[in-house]
Amino acid sequence: MQAQHPITTATAAPMTRAHHAAAQIAKAATAPTATDALDLLDQLGTAMRVGENGEIYAEGDPALYCYRVVSGLVRTVTLMEDGRRQISEFLMPGDLLGFDALDSHDNAAQAVGTVQLRRFPRPAVEALSEGNPAVARRLRQATAAKLREAHQQILLLGRKTASERIASFLLVMADRAGADTNGRIALPTRADMADHLGLTLETVSRTLNELHRAGMIKLARAMVEISDRPALAALALETRH
Amino acid sequence: MQAQHPITTATAAPMTRAHHAAAQIAKAATAPTATDALDLLDQLGTAMRVGENGEIYAEGDPALYCYRVVSGLVRTVTLMEDGRRQISEFLMPGDLLGFDALDSHDNAAQAVGTVQLRRFPRPAVEALSEGNPAVARRLRQATAAKLREAHQQILLLGRKTASERIASFLLVMADRAGADTNGRIALPTRADMADHLGLTLETVSRTLNELHRAGMIKLARAMVEISDRPALAALALETRH
DNA sequence: CGAACATTTGAGATGGTTCAAGGGTTGTGG
DNA sequence: CCACAACCCTTGAACCATCTCAAATGTTCG
Numbered sequence: 001m002q003a004q005h006p007i008t009t010a011t012a013a014p015m016t017r018a019h020h021a022a023a024q025i026a027k028a029a030t031a032p033t034a035t036d037a038l039d040l041l042d043q044l045g046t047a048m049r050v051g052e053n054g055e056i057y058a059e060g061d062p063a064l065y066c067y068r069v070v071s072g073l074v075r076t077v078t079l080m081e082d083g084r085r086q087i088s089e090f091l092m093p094g095d096l097l098g099f100d101a102l103d104s105h106d107n108a109a110q111a112v113g114t115v116q117l118r119r120f121p122r123p124a125v126e127a128l129s130e131g132n133p134a135v136a137r138r139l140r141q142a143t144a145a146k147l148r149e150a151h152q153q154i155l156l157l158g159r160k161t162a163s164e165r166i167a168s169f170l171l172v173m174a175d176r177a178g179a180d181t182n183g184r185i186a187l188p189t190r191a192d193m194a195d196h197l198g199l200t201l202e203t204v205s206r207t208l209n210e211l212h213r214a215g216m217i218k219l220a221r222a223m224v225e226i227s228d229r230p231a232l233a234a235l236a237l238e239t240r241h
Numbered sequence: 242m243q244a245q246h247p248i249t250t251a252t253a254a255p256m257t258r259a260h261h262a263a264a265q266i267a268k269a270a271t272a273p274t275a276t277d278a279l280d281l282l283d284q285l286g287t288a289m290r291v292g293e294n295g296e297i298y299a300e301g302d303p304a305l306y307c308y309r310v311v312s313g314l315v316r317t318v319t320l321m322e323d324g325r326r327q328i329s330e331f332l333m334p335g336d337l338l339g340f341d342a343l344d345s346h347d348n349a350a351q352a353v354g355t356v357q358l359r360r361f362p363r364p365a366v367e368a369l370s371e372g373n374p375a376v377a378r379r380l381r382q383a384t385a386a387k388l389r390e391a392h393q394q395i396l397l398l399g400r401k402t403a404s405e406r407i408a409s410f411l412l413v414m415a416d417r418a419g420a421d422t423n424g425r426i427a428l429p430t431r432a433d434m435a436d437h438l439g440l441t442l443e444t445v446s447r448t449l450n451e452l453h454r455a456g457m458i459k460l461a462r463a464m465v466e467i468s469d470r471p472a473l474a475a476l477a478l479e480t481r482h
Numbered sequence: 483c484g485a486a487c488a489t490t491t492g493a494g495a496t497g498g499t500t501c502a503a504g505g506g507t508t509g510t511g512g
Numbered sequence: 513c514c515a516c517a518a519c520c521c522t523t524g525a526a527c528c529a530t531c532t533c534a535a536a537t538g539t540t541c542g
Contacts, residue, residue: 051389078392080478084400090393100385106392129377136370143384144341149331150391151319157398158439160373162498190521192478198399200499205522221507221521237321332486402531431489441531462489462539 003095011021037134038142041125045118052122056109056117063101064118069093072115075192077108087196089149090188092177101127112188157198160237165197166207168234170217172227184225211235278375279383282309282366286359297338297350297358304342306360310334313356316433319348328437330390331429333418340366341384353429377413398439401478406438407448410475411458415467425466 045068050056056067059078075093088107091097095111097117129136145156156165172184187193192200197204208224210219216232218225226232256379286309291297297308300319307321315332334339338350338358387414397406415424421427428434431442431449449465452458457473461467467473 001319033418056419079292080396080400082478084272086396086399088395089314099386102382102385102389106389119503126378129381130374133374133377136374136381140370140381140384141343143381144343145393145468146383147388148343148347150388150395154329154398155319155321156389156396157395158327158436189519195399201521202523203498205496205520209522219278237323430487442489443491443532444530447487447530450490 021076026048033180034042037132037138040128041120042118044124044128048119050111050115050117052111054111056111056115057150059105059108061105063098063103063122064107065103066096066098066119066125067119067123069095069097070116070118073112073186073188073189074115075099075110075112075196077110077195078106079108085195086198087192088153090173090192090196091147094172096142098122099139100146112192141238152220162197162199162203162207162239163210163236165199166193166204167232168210168237169193169197170211170224170226171229171232171236173190182225184223186221187222187224255257256336271354278373278379279397280372281369281376283359283366285369289358289360291358292354292360295352295355297354297356298346300346300349302346304339304344304346304363306373307339307342307363307366308337308350308358308360309338309425310336311357312361314353314415314429315356316351316429318351318436323374326383326436327439328433329394330387331414331433337383339363340380341387348392365393368379388477403438403440403444403448404451405476405478406440407434407445407452408473409464409465409478410438412470412473412477422465425464428463428465430463454471 023206036153048067049068055072055116057063057065069091071093072094076091076097078086078088080086090112091109099106101122125139129139137205148176149171152168156168160168169184173187177185188196190204193199194201194204208219211232216226216228216235218227246468288311289308297315298304298306298443310332312334315336315338317329317332317338318379320326331353332350339346340405343361361399366380370380395407397409401409410428414428418426429437431445434440442447449458449460452473453460455472456478457467457469
């Protein structure tokens with residue numbers, strides 16, 4: 001039902017940091033910082049780079065680490081035995097990854113292009129959140145926010161037409177990625193979009209070009225620019241916003 | 242694209258309990274109970290009953306309360322302006338509801354049949370989890386578990402065929418609801434199933450009857466019995482299990 | 483009994499898929 | 513720096529899984 005993509009090997013730098021710092025930090029920061037409670041995490045993390053199409057973790061892997069995206073785009077992938085593929089979400093710089101795993105990851109995470117990450121050992125994160133209610137709350141909120149996004153995606157997949165899906169997707173990408181200075185936003189491949197939106201890459205291509213002909217977007221390979229946001233929003237049928 | 246259902250009014254018993262107990266409980270229970278940390282919640286809750294098709298909360302409502310299902314079946318509904326409807330999930334006895342809201346509910350919750358609930362004021366829950374890391378952790382895990390289910394649903398909606406969807410749904414219901422003593426499980430209406438599975442009620446009806454003819458299930462109105470679980474599981478293409 | 487509602491079934495319409503081919507782009511090695 | 517290979521994207525045409533529209537048949541309950 002869907003074509004598949006060979007996965008080139010990851011270029012992952014190994015890490016060398018300890019987790020024992022976590023408990024200390026948790027106690028030190030009795031009064032949560034005025035900024036973001038999750039800033040505390042940073043000291044526990046290690047920088048890491050993954051090459052294009054590299055795997056950050058596989059489905060079913062024990063959840064030893066979690067990550068924050070520093071730069072680049074990450075996709076979260078579920079694969080069926082016969083090769084059908086579903087991308088649950090795309091993650092952008094600043095997004096957290098793998099924090100909501102229970103003991104194993106329920107889907108794979110892969111770098112769309114080259115990606116820079118900060119990696120945190122989960123035991124350290126757990127220890128930190130155990131000792132610091134503000135961190136615990138922020139983590140729960142982060143997971144709740146993902147759940148909310150998942151519900152949006154469920155609505156999209158269950159009830160929207162192809163052009164509504166594309167319009168919704170473009171708006172989400174524009175809002176989250178923050179268009180570059182020219183209002184242009186980088187897109188993943190048609191195949192990646194298709195597997196995210198429950199369509200085929202041909203339908204994605206056709207629909208994108210229809211929106212272009214309709215004057216709602218400008219199209220250039222892997223880049224789009226939204227020229228008529230109200231029209232797109234009307235198509236996407238965004239309830240909220 | 243989809244027919245709509247009028248909502249009969251809820252029969253909700255008002256509540257009378259205070260939240261101030263929360264902080265005390267949190268402190269008292271420094272050593273978390275051997276059983277379930279969430280048992281601590283019970284004392285903060287009030288019993289409540291909602292009639293068939295009654296609304297527990299509406300989409301966009303400020304999230305003042307959260308709930309645990311005591312008996313009956315609850316559906317979580319997102320509505321589009323033109324009437325298209327998506328049911329994100331069905332909740333069974335023991336399931337938590339509204340705990341993962343941020344400050345407002347991102348979808349409505351309705352009673353499928355008559356439902357008994359236990360209702361908790363969110364400030365009390367927050368206070369409890371603030372003071373009790375075990376509770377905080379359980380709540381985060383509960384939200385993470387919902388996210389995992391949402392990802393399954395995204396795969397189902399994005400990539401499965403009608404019969405795969407039905408088969409998957411029946412297995413989930415059987416596992417979660419726990420079939421009655423005769424292995425029979427209660428189903429919501431065809432329309433509710435359709436709006437959960439991204440199909441029309443006609444397709445649900447036809448597919449259910451096909452599975453019946455194929456000898457995989459026994460069918461009796463709002464009841465099914467799974468007669469050939471392996472065959473159903475093969476159809477559902479469950480990766481895990 | 484009768485009204486409201488849930489389910490089934492049929493027949494025709496269709497949005498999106500599938501299969502197929504051609505054109506663009508990018509990077510790489512000669 | 514050109515030429516080829518590997519992709520990606522586009523476009524066309526036929527097909528089909530599911531939807532839509534329509535009607536008949538339960539079923540439930542006041």
